[in-house]
Amino acid sequence: MMICCSFCGSAIAADEYDEEDDYLSDDVYLYEEESEDYLEPWNRLMFNFNDRLYFLVIKPVAEGYVYIAPVPFRICISNFFSNLSFPVRFSNSLLQGKGDGAAVELWRFLVNSTVGIFGFGNPAGNHLDLNKSDEDFGQTLGSYGIGDGAYVVWPILGPSTLRDTVGDCGDAFLRPTFYIEPLWASAGVWSFDRINSLSFSMGDYEALKDAAFEPYIAIKDGYLQLREKKIEE
Amino acid sequence: MNIRLCIVAFLLFILLPPSAWANQPMDDLKPSVEKVMFLLKSSTSQSAEKQDAIRNQVMQIIRETFDFNEISRRTIAVYWKDFSEKQKNEFTDIFAEFLGSSYYGKIRDSYSDGDIIYDSQEIVSENKALVKTRMPREAGDIPIYYRMMIKNGKWKVYDVIIEKISLVKNYRTQFRSILRKESPGDLIERLKKKVSEQKQKESHKEDQTSEGKGKPDIQ
Numbered sequence: 031m032m033i034c035c036s037f038c039g040s041a042i043a044a045d046e047y048d049e050e051d052d053y054l055s056d057d058v059y060l061y062e063e064e065s066e067d068y069l070e071p072w073n074r075l076m077f078n079f080n081d082r083l084y085f086l087v088i089k090p091v092a093e094g095y096v097y098i099a100p101v102p103f104r105i106c107i108s109n110f111f112s113n114l115s116f117p118v119r120f121s122n123s124l125l126q127g128k129g130d131g132a133a134v135e136l137w138r139f140l141v142n143s144t145v146g147i148f149g150f151g152n153p154a155g156n157h158l159d160l161n162k163s164d165e166d167f168g169q170t171l172g173s174y175g176i177g178d179g180a181y182v183v184w185p186i187l188g189p190s191t192l193r194d195t196v197g198d199c200g201d202a203f204l205r206p207t208f209y210i211e212p213l214w215a216s217a218g219v220w221s222f223d224r225i226n227s228l229s230f231s232m233g234d235y236e237a238l239k240d241a242a243f244e245p246y247i248a249i250k251d252g253y254l255q256l257r258e259k260k261i262e263e
Numbered sequence: 264m265n266i267r268l269c270i271v272a273f274l275l276f277i278l279l280p281p282s283a284w285a286n287q288p289m290d291d292l293k294p295s296v297e298k299v300m301f302l303l304k305s306s307t308s309q310s311a312e313k314q315d316a317i318r319n320q321v322m323q324i325i326r327e328t329f330d331f332n333e334i335s336r337r338t339i340a341v342y343w344k345d346f347s348e349k350q351k352n353e354f355t356d357i358f359a360e361f362l363g364s365s366y367y368g369k370i371r372d373s374y375s376d377g378d379i380i381y382d383s384q385e386i387v388s389e390n391k392a393l394v395k396t397r398m399p400r401e402a403g404d405i406p407i408y409y410r411m412m413i414k415n416g417k418w419k420v421y422d423v424i425i426e427k428i429s430l431v432k433n434y435r436t437q438f439r440s441i442l443r444k445e446s447p448g449d450l451i452e453r454l455k456k457k458v459s460e461q462k463q464k465e466s467h468k469e470d471q472t473s474e475g476k477g478k479p480d481i482q
Contacts, residue, residue, distance in 0.1 A: 243437050243457065251436040
């Protein structure tokens with residue numbers, strides 16, 4: 031088995047090359063034991079619900095939005111909401127001991143809110159090359175060693191884990207949009223943000239399904255891989 | 264959480280014929296990508312037969328660039344020993360066809376005019392390397408990494424990592440779930456069915472300008 035050099039500095043390269051070779055030996059049985067999908071019946075139900083919701087409701091709305099809203103406008107909206115989430119990224123960077131990340135976030139927020147005019151622009155990212163330290167409370171908990179708990183699919187919200195759900199609840203208090211009254215207005219703003227984000231990746235979900243043999247599993251694995259990588263970094 | 268599962272932003276590379284025995288992975292990759300992109304861009308304004316010919320060319324290039332033997336073994340993993348020799352070959356062949364045509368279709372339809380950015384290449388062990396690239400998109404670049412392995416002087420891709428998600432691992436998880444209950448033969452049948460569905464969709468798409476005519480799907 032190759033001992034890969036750990037000097038390469040890439041989190042992906044370093045540990046997974048060895049793991050990958052394990053799959054080739056016959057006596058490694060279920061090396062990659064998946065955590066049990068305890069909530070599978072519920073998850074599959076929700077997956078189907080979300081799938082239908084996407085095609086019947088969300089996608090038409092998003093397509094309509096794309097039709098009327100030009101790209102620069104949508105990018106401004108994306109920047110605006112991203113800027114509002116500064117408290118989430120900042121706090122969680124700190125909680126994970128990522129001082130550099132927290133500092134970058136602070137600079138981004140200050141620059142984008144002023145020069146970037148209330149966050150609609152992103153001069154920090156575009157011109158100062160300050161990139162997001164994309165942390166959330168779920169990652170923070172993960173970095174403390176707290177495991178996924180269980181994979182869970184929520185209606186509308188999509189895939190998550192028990193830990194990440196707790197994380198999202200925690201982060202909600204840090205989001206200004208959470209405090210909008212009445213509740214339906216807050217939900218409306220949240221929906222707008224989500225549809226706007228979705229508008230940049232139209233077609234991805236369909237393509238993913240086309241390329242998958244078991245879409246439910248593909249999405250579950252994709253989500254879990256992504257979270258694992260984000261926590262590692 | 265915004266999960267951008269852009270798994271189908273699979274990029275295609277060609278290997279140069281082994282002209283130099285000490286090639287760097289990226290040196291093999293770059294001219295290849297450019298050739299494929301050129302072919303894809305030129306295909307949009309051609310007749311149907313020409314498009315077919317270009318498609319075959321691109322598929323040939325894909326087969327030379329990706330090590331589908333490695334990819335097949337790594338996605339079937341522990342169940343590989345349950346496949347007969349014939350099934351192994353059949354699977355490898357059809358999976359290559361499936362992957363190649365999935366991504367051919369997707370790249371052709373939705374590739375934006377930005378050029379792929381090559382960030383770095385790292386030789387991580389005697390025979391393995393990681394090439395990092397980025398695909399520009401409106402709301403942020405998509406990082407796409409290629410794991411490559413050198414065999415007989417040729418660097419070939421054996422995994423693609425899109426937005427931190429390894430395709431090999433993703434398919435392995437899917438196949439494991441299938442092979443727990445179904446036989447290798449069943450999986451191969453499923454693959455065949457998928458490939459023929461793909462072909463139907465592709466011929467429909469050629470008449471349409473917009474894409475993504477999905478339907479709700481019942482598991």
